[in-house]
Amino acid sequence: MTTNKMAEEDRTAESAGVSCHPDDDVSGDYEPLKKKSKLDVQSSKQPYKLEERLNGILCCAVCLDLPAITVFQCTNGHLMCASCLSHLLADARLKDESATCPNCRCEISKTACIRNLAVEKAISELPAECRFCSARLPRSELAMHEGELCQERRVPCKFERIGCPWEGPPHELKEHEKMCTHPSKPAADIMDLLDVTYHRQEDEMRLYKNIFNLLSLEKITFSDLQLRPYRTDDYISKLFYETSRFSAFSHQWVVKARVNDNQKHPVHSPDRTLTYQLVLKSKLPSTPMQLQYVAIEGPYTNTHMNPAIYKFDFSNEATETDYQLLPILSSVECNKLLAARSINLRLILFQLQA
Numbered sequence: 478m479t480t481n482k483m484a485e486e487d488r489t490a491e492s493a494g495v496s497c498h499p500d501d502d503v504s505g506d507y508e509p510l511k512k513k514s515k516l517d518v519q520s521s522k523q524p525y526k527l528e529e530r531l532n533g534i535l536c537c538a539v540c541l542d543l544p545a546i547t548v549f550q551c552t553n554g555h556l557m558c559a560s561c562l563s564h565l566l567a568d569a570r571l572k573d574e575s576a577t578c579p580n581c582r583c584e585i586s587k588t589a590c591i592r593n594l595a596v597e598k599a600i601s602e603l604p605a606e607c608r609f610c611s612a613r614l615p616r617s618e619l620a621m622h623e624g625e626l627c628q629e630r631r632v633p634c635k636f637e638r639i640g641c642p643w644e645g646p647p648h649e650l651k652e653h654e655k656m657c658t659h660p661s662k663p664a665a666d667i668m669d670l671l672d673v674t675y676h677r678q679e680d681e682m683r684l685y686k687n688i689f690n691l692l693s694l695e696k697i698t699f700s701d702l703q704l705r706p707y708r709t710d711d712y713i714s715k716l717f718y719e720t721s722r723f724s725a726f727s728h729q730w731v732v733k734a735r736v737n738d739n740q741k742h743p744v745h746s747p748d749r750t751l752t753y754q755l756v757l758k759s760k761l762p763s764t765p766m767q768l769q770y771v772a773i774e775g776p777y778t779n780t781h782m783n784p785a786i787y788k789f790d791f792s793n794e795a796t797e798t799d800y801q802l803l804p805i806l807s808s809v810e811c812n813k814l815l816a817a818r819s820i821n822l823r824l825i826l827f828q829l830q831a
């Protein structure tokens with residue numbers, strides 16, 4: 478019995494790809510991975526279930542989690558979740574190296590790595606625990622269960638907007654709302670809270686009103702820009718992005734972008750941001766040119782950005798704006814941009830009349 482189990486363990490480890498075949502180890506300096514030790518820990522526990530062993534086999538080689546949606550694999554079949562793959566590609570871009578699979582060191586890229594649908598489907602069938610009621614159900618049903626069906630999920634009190642902090646399972650909600658003290662509070666007590674909400678909404682409204690006002694200006698233009706990666710010729714070269722020249726309002730322009738606002742070693746930081754600068758490349762007549770500009774997601778791209786309007790008065794002495802934040806929603810989104818061959822943006826320019 479014990480011998481059988483041992484043999485089974487060996488097979489599991491092998492099919493997990495944690496022990497590569499000797500000819501898989503391209504570079505010869507194969508490092509044992511964290512995943513191997515995780516599997517060892519799991520398999521030393523008695524008794525261990527098939528689903529636990531599958532977790533070890535189907536997990537991402539980088540973060541060791543089970544990928545939530547898309548699973549990619551290197552040309553040798555090692556699995557990676559989409560965000561870890563973008564992160565590896567982004568890091569390689571920053572270091573000016575080619576990206577390699579952490580398991581077998583083969584080269585990885587957007588085109589070399591393919592999706593593994595069988596693994597994606599297998600993961601969606603694996604059971605996961607509901608964080609509220611601890612019921613075990615297939616991963617594909619978990620979001621629906623935790624969000625809408627679970628009897629122990631957390632729901633807020635309907636007087637949340639006037640400051641009730643209560644949160645609890647739906648079956649206690651009615652009783653709480655009957656007893657909730659917030660609706661009987663004097664209006665003076667909830668004014669501060671309403672002010673905070675009001676100001677937040679007002680800021681948002683101001684931004685959108687501003688954009689709509691700009692859209693009524695006489696001189697508007699937009700350009701769909703492709704920012705390509707280049708490296709500085711410093712001793713330690715740095716990644717930056719630049720578009721080719723484009724024309725707007727009868728002048729020539731260029732947009733440049735850099736990672737983590739020129740931080741020395743952005744590759745050491747888990748936070749990733751991009752900042753960009755608009756540069757005037759042609760001579761202006763004697764009067765300065767007042768511009769406002771906003772960068773938004775380009776067509777056929779899938780980058781989520783919040784709009785942010787910036788302003789600059791261009792003259793023949795002032796031809797470059799400061800580097801302004803490109804308001805990408807998260808570091809994960811930013812890595813996706815760095816992993817791609819180029820960054821596509823739509824830049825809308827508004828010229829203010831003097």
Ligand SMILES: [Zn+2]
Pocket residue numbers: 537538539540541542557558559560561562
């Ligand atoms: Zn991962």
Ligand SMILES: [Zn+2]
Pocket residue numbers: 551552553554555578579580581582583
């Ligand atoms: Zn590999």
Ligand SMILES: [Zn+2]
Pocket residue numbers: 607608609610611612622623627628629630
């Ligand atoms: Zn539940």
Ligand SMILES: [Zn+2]
Pocket residue numbers: 634635636637641642643653654657658659
């Ligand atoms: Zn309440």
